[in-house]
Amino acid sequence: MKDNAPVFDALDLDRHAFFFDFDGTLAEFTDDPADVALDARLGLDLMRLLRRTGGAVAILTGRHRAEILSHIDPAIPVAGLHGAEFPGEVLAHDPARRAQFSPLLPGLSALVAAFPGTLLEEKDAGFALHWRRAPQHEQAMIAAAERALTELGPDWVIQHGKFVAELRQSGGDKGSALRRFMAEPPFAGRLPVAFGDDLNDMPMLAAARELGGLAVAMGERDLPADHRLSGPRALAEWLERGLA
Structure with missing residues (x-):
């Protein structure tokens, strides 16, 4: 599928919030999930986006938060296990x-x-x-x-x-996690822009659209979205151009 990226300059960074899946969106898939790696340049651009938006950037993942925090700056909030692990909270051992x-x-x-x-x-x-x-x-x-x-x-x-x-x-998903972020500063009052590549990202993409924002599908899977990027490399290039 051909890339159809949102126009970065049309996204007012004072009015939008950005939500990213990890595997397949920020990082390329690997045969073994333990081997995943985030491109260092993309990590720096995420921090630039975090500063430019006043902190309105988050990662929503099916992995444990600790796994993602080993790849990114801990200043970026991460909701793990489809939202069951939320920043500032400890997942109770059950x-x-x-x-x-x-x-x-x-x-x-x-x-x-x-x-x-x-x-x-x-x-x-x-x-x-x-x-x-x-x-x-x-x-x-x-x-x-x-x-x-x-x-x-x-x-x-x-x-x-x-x-x-x-x-x-059952109970939580990435959509409810996005809505929870959007109810709190610095996300509250902004329009969400969500990026995801897989079926478990569909609730997040849907929530972003329902809240008046945009959904960006990553990769080849035909997910309901407003825009599309071919994968992590295309996302990295889009961010780098937009933040230049």
Whole structure:
């Protein structure tokens, strides 16, 4: 798909707020999520944007906040685990939640061992099955996620994405996280501009549009959006030109 970026100069930095997904938006995908890296130049431009907007820049991710903060300046606020981890708060360790899904982990570990190239990622609030290095095993991984969902019950959901199926408790998403940011300074009263590339970004993109702002889809997935950029490199170039 051809890039259709918003005109940077038309975005009044005193009136807009900027929200970014991480994987596939700010950083290129890697076969192993642990190998992801943020281009140093893009990191500097995010800080320039943060200063120019008076702090109205945030990252919304399905990863833990700590993972993202290892790549960026901690001055940039990050909402992790689809908004379950919010800046200034500590995600409470929930033994009951852990007890729900931990019995499934040995079987899932054996499953990914039987399908080379797949990966089980454990999180405090759930787990994810990855198959980026082995796309031929997609159906097996999705079937395993659906079986796990059946065992976990109605309080859990599958969050589908690019080569990943994540099991997490229902309730929050990136859209509600964006709205929470927008209710607080320095975001309140501004128009949100959201950038995302995957299905779990759709609530964030929708919330930005519902609040009078803009949605920018990243990559090839056909997400409802006002504009489109081909990927992290195109975003980095757009920011660099706009902030020059």
